[in-house]
Amino acid sequence: MSVYTSVEKAIDGINDGATLLVGGFGPVGTPCGLIQALKDKGVKDLTVISNNCGEEGFGLGILLRNRQIKKVICSYLGGHPEFERQYLAKEVEVELVPQGTIAERVRAGGAGIPAFYTRAGAGTIIAEGRETRMFNGKEYLLETGLRAEFALVKAYKGDRLGNLIYRRTGMNFNPMMAAAGITTIAEVEELVEIGDLVPEQVHTPSIYVQRIIEFRKTDTGKL
Amino acid sequence: MSVYTSVEKAIDGINDGATLLVGGFGPVGTPCGLIQALKDKGVKDLTVISNNCGEEGFGLGILLRNRQIKKVICSYLGGHPEFERQYLAKEVEVELVPQGTIAERVRAGGAGIPAFYTRAGAGTIIAEGRETRMFNGKEYLLETGLRAEFALVKAYKGDRLGNLIYRRTGMNFNPMMAAAGITTIAEVEELVEIGDLVPEQVHTPSIYVQRIIEFRKTDTGKL
């Protein structure tokens, strides 16, 4: 675990063509500081696994508009006109995955489960050409675990060991993304000392976090 | 959700031959009040899914000694002489499952995942005759989700809606058992009002709990 003071250095090693797991749902729980650093660095051809690729002009939406993203694995494009436009114009590749399936695939990746079965998507276009299996007379899809070289997550508080606590609906995909990143970089609103967090209240145990940086909430946190 | 004041009534419907998911690891997180009620009721031929079937003279160990348990799905018998004796004498049927596999099978059951793959047990006697599959050149076992008609769990605090909070290592298997029970009965040390728990600190959301009963910690909590 390393504590960083510069977002620029915190994203060291994320280069063109990297695959990133990124936490956040809509405006909440998004590592805005790290994303801004990626924009400033100008890395290109990113593959991003994230529920909704940010919002118009917010979070991952910034990288999308700046044409730094090649492919997005997500569940939702709605309400994000630039994303819809790039998708329909085939300027960005999109793999649509049901939201619960993304959540579980990423969890499985971090949990050492190579594959599992889920009913979501059975009988729909996302099942086409896919391996399915019957359980109790119903059809399920085989889904594989997802990991990535880097995970970018956002938490409310984090300690210097890497334990994280989320606030309100800021948890969303962050805990699974943290566990599934080979190198997980956590942006926290407040960095606290080891021992300051209550063990029962920790949401992401330190073992999943390799880098941590304090990034105070600013107006970028508000849509 | 129903709030009970009598353990006797809280276990209503658990009859001879029932299958029970029971939380607890060693002495911690065990629903002792509910187990005592099962002893008093004298239900027989129980199938129990629990990591270690209690301890000698404690928790599920009481039902085992009283010959109320027909079968145990667990990962560990060590340090529980009566359990080892009954097993070697074939007086109780035992299905040994790796601890992480029990945890994940029960989680999968509650999460609507019919099956998943895990490496635990590959190349061992528990893999004999079982379906396996190669992922990245390594062998994994297919494991199925587990649910049961009843789950008995123990928490530190619970509110009248069914939200639960655990203390120290009292969480262990309880959250997954709660989610996998069709009827989940929670024994809590302290029953609090709706709104008394901090939403970020809830470990088991109320949706998983159908019955709750306050059962103050007594010396039965201590080995």
Place this chain on the structure above:
Amino acid sequence: MAWTRDQIAERASHEIEDGFYVNLGIGIPTMVTKYLPSGKQVVFQSENGLLGMGPPAKEGEEDIDLVNAGKQYTTMAPGAALFSSAESFAMIRGGHIDLAILGAMEVAANGDLANFMIPGVMVKGMGGAMDLVYGAKRIVVVMDHTNKHGDTKVLNRCSLPLTGQGVVSRIITDRAVMDITDEGLLLVELAPGYSAQDIQSCTEPTLIIPAHLQ
């Protein structure tokens, strides 16, 4: 006279029973929270990780860390719990949600639902809908009876990519309430000013019309 969006939401609120855990989709479904009869203990789930969603946040009182699945600022009811998306969909997939009220682009008489894309034209994505349709114990669809071109959205077979097969139990539109049954599409209720014949004329499947609605 067709029901307004608010009236559809109000009608949908009758589907909620005491003690239910309910997931509401984006749009009209979200408005259902406004019409909950008092005296019922109901818990709303928002699939981004909140159980116990309260009414929408009042202007000026938004908590920027607290949104619903439609990304609108919301509130928490007493007894709320917060958790990850994995836990949220464990709840959904595991059959713990009693009722989901969802929007739709098309519904078919066999219960098929399409609500996430028009190929080449519009792609919202399925979000959590593909998990919800198979996971929730009961699916009620709320929508306008016809699309903006005046074509019916209640079909013999969906033409758009499906969200799920045979999943819808009840359809509440601005003109009527219909149930998917083994025998076919059953007319259950009419909006004021509509006759059974009016509904049949804007509905592709042949309706089963009970005597009291003839």
Place this chain on the structure above:
Amino acid sequence: MAWTRDQIAERASHEIEDGFYVNLGIGIPTMVTKYLPSGKQVVFQSENGLLGMGPPAKEGEEDIDLVNAGKQYTTMAPGAALFSSAESFAMIRGGHIDLAILGAMEVAANGDLANFMIPGVMVKGMGGAMDLVYGAKRIVVVMDHTNKHGDTKVLNRCSLPLTGQGVVSRIITDRAVMDITDEGLLLVELAPGYSAQDIQSCTEPTLIIPAHLQ
């Protein structure tokens, strides 16, 4: 003179590097916490749901809700986190544990490990060991070199049911330290008073003996 249990634990503590997350099995492995060199940041995982296990609880200061995987009363180190067994094994299975130090009944030169049952005689159960042996990045076994009958526990092939195949990297006994390598079992270190020949005579596989231990 053979190493005592405490000396085995002390020797095993050298396997732990700065920044490691470590799981300790029941018995001698648990004693490793006593010998951790200062200056190393190490976090111990207890698979019943604790990351940041501290030393054993002092008599009279036990918290009855806080036990380790061996069901002994333990303590928490600063920065500890508590979680469910599912999360705990997600950590283990997912390859997040740097090192697991486990006991054994038998170890083979190919890295096979047997440590959970003697059919018809003794069954402890595998507990979390079957998950740990495949999940942790490195497995070190600590055990007596021979069993109570004086028979070697270091074999060409395990005779007991396996916990895992080809999983052990290093064996630390009361008499020696050995590594499982592609070429065979490599002698790494000797307890005081033992020669390489002494170890070979109580070890079934032919040892690779480096020059400095000849």
